[in-house]
Amino acid sequence: MKKVLRVAKREFVATAGTKAFILGILVLPLVIGVLMLVIPRMAMEDPPAIEGRVAVIDPTGRVAAGLSAYLEPARIAQRRRQAFERMQEAMPPALRTASGMGGRGGSAGRKVAGSLAGAVPRLEIVTIGAGIGVEQAKQALTAAAPQERPARPDLALVVVHQDAVQRQPGADRFGTYDLFVRAKLDDRVIEEIQDGMRDSIVGARLSQAGLDRTQIEALTTVGRVKSRTVTAQGEGRTNEVLNRLIPMALMALLLMSVLTSGQYLLTTTVEEKTNRVVEVLLSAVSPMELMAGKILGQFAVGLLMLALYLGLGLIALLTFASLGLLDPALILFLAVFYLLAYFSLGAFMAAIGSAVNEMREAQGLMMPVMFVVMIPWLLWLPISRDPNSLLAVALTFVPPLGSFVIMLRLASSTPPPLWQTLLAIAAGAAGVWASLWFAARVFRIGLLMYGKPPSLATLVRWARSG
Amino acid sequence: MTVPDAIVLRGLRKTFGETVAVRDLDLVVPEGALYGVIGPNGAGKTTTIRMILSILLPDRGALSVLGRPSALEAKDRIGYLPEERGLYKRMRVGQFLAYMARLKSADGPGLQARIRQWLERIDLGGVEHKRCEELSKGMQQKVQFLAAIVHRPALLVLDEPFAGLDPVNQRLLRELVTEEHRRGVTVLFSTHIMAHAEQLCDHVVMIHRGEKVLDDRLSDIRARHVPRTVVFEPLDPAAAAEALARVPGVARVSVTGRTWELALAPDAAPASVIQRVAAAIPPARVELTRPSLEDVFFRIVSARPAEHGGAAPGAGAAGGSGAGPAEARP
Numbered sequence: 017m018k019k020v021l022r023v024a025k026r027e028f029v030a031t032a033g034t035k036a037f038i039l040g041i042l043v044l045p046l047v048i049g050v051l052m053l054v055i056p057r058m059a060m061e062d063p064p065a066i067e068g069r070v071a072v073i074d075p076t077g078r079v080a081a082g083l084s085a086y087l088e089p090a091r092i093a094q095r096r097r098q099a100f101e102r103m104q105e106a107m108p109p110a111l112r113t114a115s116g117m118g119g120r121g122g123s124a125g126r127k128v129a130g131s132l133a134g135a136v137p138r139l140e141i142v143t144i145g146a147g148i149g150v151e152q153a154k155q156a157l158t159a160a161a162p163q164e165r166p167a168r169p170d171l172a173l174v175v176v177h178q179d180a181v182q183r184q185p186g187a188d189r190f191g192t193y194d195l196f197v198r199a200k201l202d203d204r205v206i207e208e209i210q211d212g213m214r215d216s217i218v219g220a221r222l223s224q225a226g227l228d229r230t231q232i233e234a235l236t237t238v239g240r241v242k243s244r245t246v247t248a249q250g251e252g253r254t255n256e257v258l259n260r261l262i263p264m265a266l267m268a269l270l271l272m273s274v275l276t277s278g279q280y281l282l283t284t285t286v287e288e289k290t291n292r293v294v295e296v297l298l299s300a301v302s303p304m305e306l307m308a309g310k311i312l313g314q315f316a317v318g319l320l321m322l323a324l325y326l327g328l329g330l331i332a333l334l335t336f337a338s339l340g341l342l343d344p345a346l347i348l349f350l351a352v353f354y355l356l357a358y359f360s361l362g363a364f365m366a367a368i369g370s371a372v373n374e375m376r377e378a379q380g381l382m383m384p385v386m387f388v389v390m391i392p393w394l395l396w397l398p399i400s401r402d403p404n405s406l407l408a409v410a411l412t413f414v415p416p417l418g419s420f421v422i423m424l425r426l427a428s429s430t431p432p433p434l435w436q437t438l439l440a441i442a443a444g445a446a447g448v449w450a451s452l453w454f455a456a457r458v459f460r461i462g463l464l465m466y467g468k469p470p471s472l473a474t475l476v477r478w479a480r481s482g
Numbered sequence: 483m484t485v486p487d488a489i490v491l492r493g494l495r496k497t498f499g500e501t502v503a504v505r506d507l508d509l510v511v512p513e514g515a516l517y518g519v520i521g522p523n524g525a526g527k528t529t530t531i532r533m534i535l536s537i538l539l540p541d542r543g544a545l546s547v548l549g550r551p552s553a554l555e556a557k558d559r560i561g562y563l564p565e566e567r568g569l570y571k572r573m574r575v576g577q578f579l580a581y582m583a584r585l586k587s588a589d590g591p592g593l594q595a596r597i598r599q600w601l602e603r604i605d606l607g608g609v610e611h612k613r614c615e616e617l618s619k620g621m622q623q624k625v626q627f628l629a630a631i632v633h634r635p636a637l638l639v640l641d642e643p644f645a646g647l648d649p650v651n652q653r654l655l656r657e658l659v660t661e662e663h664r665r666g667v668t669v670l671f672s673t674h675i676m677a678h679a680e681q682l683c684d685h686v687v688m689i690h691r692g693e694k695v696l697d698d699r700l701s702d703i704r705a706r707h708v709p710r711t712v713v714f715e716p717l718d719p720a721a722a723a724e725a726l727a728r729v730p731g732v733a734r735v736s737v738t739g740r741t742w743e744l745a746l747a748p749d750a751a752p753a754s755v756i757q758r759v760a761a762a763i764p765p766a767r768v769e770l771t772r773p774s775l776e777d778v779f780f781r782i783v784s785a786r787p788a789e790h791g792g793a794a795p796g797a798g799a800a801g802g803s804g805a806g807p808a809e810a811r812p
Contacts, residue, residue, distance in 0.1 A: 019585055019587075030570070030572070292564075292566045293567075293568035293570055295537065295568075296564060296568065299537070299560065300557060300558075300582060301585055302554050464538070
């Protein structure tokens with residue numbers, strides 16, 4: 017055991033003690049932090065000011081005016097300001113501060129307000145008489161802007177249906193309108209026109225029916241309230257985003273730690289074989305001691321990453337005053353399932369490393385590992401939406417996949433019953449045993465094998481003959 | 483008093499696929515001996531050594547190393563320099579040697595000092611803090627040799643230890659091996675260059691196609707293979723070699739440049755023949771030569787029928803696609 021620990025210590029120091037590792041481990045949180053700060057600012061850059069004409073053929077004669085009023089720059093700016101305030105309301109206070117959007121007084125907030133007023137589209141509504149046909153009007157959308165107004169091309173053509181405001185006798189439904197737009201027109205402009213048309217037609221219909229629009233709007237509006245989550249630590253605003261992110265973050269953390277330390281294990285094993293240092297080592301330790309030491313050493317590397325990122329995650333939750341969202345038992349389960357997933361996949365990767373002559377040859381043999389790693393990403397959404405579906409329950413007991421699936425389920429709103437968790441641990445342990453058995457046999461033969469790279473079938477043959 | 487045996491091999495056999503790498507090998511190496519295992523490339527030397535070290539497991543047969551049924555139980559008392567040797571490139575020399583010593587349970591307060599002394603001894607003082615990749619190939623080989631002896635083993639196994647060394651470092655390595663031997667260490671080394679074995683060992687084991695063809699003391703081999711060749715260089719370069727062929731006691735004359743080799747007739751006494759030859763043509767040099775190990779090897783091999791399917795001298799070992807490990811090839 018002493019020799020195993022010596023090998024493990026060297027493996028850990030040789031991996032975690034390098035500048036590349038330390039930089040690598042710090043880069044990810046740094047990138048996330050920088051993105052959190054930079055993206056909101058970049059998103060607030062002034063959108064290009066769009067100018068142009070929107071032609072309307074309005075046989076009802078009651079829609080164009082409403083559209084024109086709706087698309088006035090001042091009203092567009094007002095609507096955007098209201099949307100920004102709603103977004104700010106939904107954002108956690110700490111993130112709001114961190115991204116520089118701290119209320120109207122914040123620098124970014126001021127910038128947003130300013131840019132909203134200045135960069136809104138300036139659309140001129142032009143009503144076309146019935147004498148001009150639709151096809152003829154459409155041609156303006158493909159032509160260049162006329163010389164007298166080069167900066168204001170024709171952007172869209174709206175053709176209001178005859179029965180858009182008043183139903184045809186005997187018809188159940190109202191008519192609507194057709195919208196034709198210039199190629200590559202900004203989708204925000206299209207949305208503004210669509211919203212404007214809806215607003216204008218609804219107004220015209222209500223007026224036609226002799227109803228008071230203000231009263232109807234008042235009657236049909238119920239303010240949307242924020243739910244408040246009640247926990248043992250007290251009461252707080254429910255954070256739907258975090259609620260959904262936490263299961264995924266835990267699974268991603270587990271996957272990342274397992275895959276990174278497994279990859280290091282593969283690399284160092286191939287290096288030892290390529291450097292021809294392996295036979296020197298085998299004169300001092302048995303193949304089993306060498307493999308066990310290497311697996312343990314990289315286990316510690318993965319655990320270090322897990323602890324670091326989990327610590328940063330906890331600090332982030334603390335900052336958002338949402339620490340109560342993370343059940344402490346989840347951290348314990350994360351450690352247990354990291355152990356099970358790592359030993360299953362890591363042992364397999366050590367076996368692959370021992371069998372090949374260089375990293376390039378390992379790629380083909382890594383397919384099963386990559387397959388296992390891809391499945392949790394593919395099934396993340398269905399499992400987190402329905403954590404107790406038959407698929408989720410069945411996959412829980414398939415090692416090493418089960419470790420990732422059950423982490424998603426444990427962190428979900430409806431965690432699995434305890435027996436399923438315990439059975440998943442038992443299945444994971446059986447998976448670890450099988451993987452170590454396979455790896456031990458392949459490792460012993462593979463370490464001294466040079467020449468033709470083996471296939472997966474050859475590894476299986478070694479394991480059976482070993 | 484009988485000397486206990488450091489290595490005992492009984493009927494050891496190893497096959498890779500269809501190829502028999504080692505065929506029913508028996509070998510006894512007494513403690514304190516200096517044994518040379520010689521044979522051409524692919525003869526089965528490395529496979530035999532790997533089985534002694536329990537890096538490979540034999541298909542059949544039994545072995546004992548330092549009184550244990552497996553080298554795994556005596557690893558800490560064995561020093562091994564494999565043919566396929568390497569270092570951790572990014573590791574510092576001192577750290578690497580300390581790591582290897584500790585893996586062999588040779589820890590303690592004096593370890594670093596001992597490593598420094600050893601490095602001084604092999605003219606590598608001052609490289610302790612350098613990374614292994616910064617050393618030249620020859621320096622790396624000396625460090626690898628230190629890794630094999632730094633824990634003061636009782637048995638030293640060296641597989642082709644002189645490969646890749648320049649003559650100066652070959653001599654240094656010979657001195658180091660001799661020092662270890664004088665310290666009481668049992669030494670077993672393999673080489674395909676038979677002159678190295680002649681210079682160093684007191685007992686020779688020859689392996690050919692996985693089989694032991696010779697296992698004897700060097701002095702006994704020399705005694706058995708008495709000198710029957712006279713090397714002659716004429717004082718006058720224009721002298722004709724045919725004149726010596728007519729001298730009684732000379733069976734055959736072969737000419738290689740200025741050197742003539744005279745094979746003695748079976749019953750001829752070397753002293754009389756040398757006198758007669760020197761009288762026939764004035765010599766610049768006349769010398770009675772012993773057969774080299776190489777000559778002995780070829781004599782033994784040529785007398786054996788080529789009945790086995792093992793690897794021929796110089797041929798590679800089993801390929802890498804069999805069920806077991808092939809001999810490592812760089």
